[in-house]
Amino acid sequence: AQSVTQLDSQVPVFEEAPVELRCNYSSSVSVYLFWYVQYPNQGLQLLLKYLSGSTLVESINGFEAEFNKSQTSFHLRKPSVHISDTAEYFCAVSEALGGFQKLVFGTGTRLLVSP
């Protein structure tokens, strides 16, 4: 079974500083990878995804993640964070179950951006 590891439970950072949120998954078998964001008292929203093709994927709000097959990683980065990026971020990997897919989530990383 797949597993996802997010080693950092909380990452404090100052506004306009760069940030990296780490994600490792357990298998190098062909997978789909996702980052979700959860703002306070809301559900999860898809931030970006890797399905195939270019290993670098980007979101519309400046985040990017790079799929590294040899290191089984999918770290999330942003060169300059804003206060509004304060949220919890979840990495997820798909797992095939017969003819359908289910998502396996990491435990989440809380990003705290301060002025």
Added chain:
Amino acid sequence: DVKVTQSSRYLVKRTGEKVFLECVQDMDHENMFWYRQDPGLGLRLIYFSYDVKMKEKGDIPEGYSVSREKKERFSLILESASTNQTSMYLCASSLVQGRTEAFFGQGTRLTVV
């Protein structure tokens, strides 16, 4: 846009009550899921369904059951609520094949007293 709607944002129930959490999606997705979210534990899958009347246990099904009588609706049932079921419950839906990201509802924060 895909919309997944959970019937309640906040619920307070008493120990031993039977509790129903309802979820409706409007994009004709085959897959539907119920997750439980607890601090430090991330999202854990309770049950999922890949078709009407079909269901599969997830990682933590004990104390829960589900019902899917119509494609767009997936209900989570707590047969006899207990205080350790106090949590945030998230419903999600996705397509069976292809681009398999899940779309989430806003969540239901359930408190069992």
